[in-house]
Amino acid sequence: MPVKSTPVSTQATAPKAPRxxxxxxxxxxxxxxxxxxxTTVAPKVTVTTIKSGKVVAKKTTLKRPSTARxxxxxxxxxxxxxxxxxxxxxxxxxxxxxxxxFEAVRPYxxxxxxxxxx
Numbered sequence: 001m002p003v004k005s006t007p008v009s010t011q012a013t014a015p016k017a018p019r020x021x022x023x024x025x026x027x028x029x030x031x032x033x034x035x036x037x038x039t040t041v042a043p044k045v046t047v048t049t050i051k052s053g054k055v056v057a058k059k060t061t062l063k064r065p066s067t068a069r070x071x072x073x074x075x076x077x078x079x080x081x082x083x084x085x086x087x088x089x090x091x092x093x094x095x096x097x098x099x100x101x102f103e104a105v106r107p108y109x110x111x112x113x114x115x116x117x118x
Contacts, residue, residue, distance in 0.1 A: 043062070043063045043065065044060050044061070044062055044063065045060070045061050045062075045063050046058060046059070046060045047059045047060075047061070
C-alpha cells in the first residue's frame with residue numbers, strides 16, 4: 001500500500017542542512033603495489049688508473065652477461081621477414097583507408113565545385 005507523502009508546505013519551511021560534497025576517501029593503510037619485473041643490469045667493470053697515489057682516470061666498461069639468450073641467425077631472419085610482412089599489410093590497410101576516405105568526400109567535392117563555378 002502506498003505511503004502518503006508529506007505536504008509541500010512543511011518541506012519548504014523545514015530548515016535545510018547544507019549539502020555535503022563527497023570527497024575522495026584516502027586510505028591510511030599501505031596500498032597494494034603492482035609486481036614489477038626486475039630487469040637485470042649488465043655487470044660493469046671499472047678500471048682505475050693510479051699514479052703516485054692519486055686517481056688519474058676511471059674507465060667503466062660493460063661486461064657481457066653470461067645468461068643472455070641469443071637467437072640464431074635463421075630465427076632472426078624469420079623474425080625480420082615476419083615484421084616486414086606485418087608492415088606491408090599495415091601500409092596496405094592504410095592506403096585502403098585513404099581510398100575509402102577520398103571516395104566518401106568525392107560527392108561533396110563535386111557539389112562544392114558546381115557551386116563555386118556558378
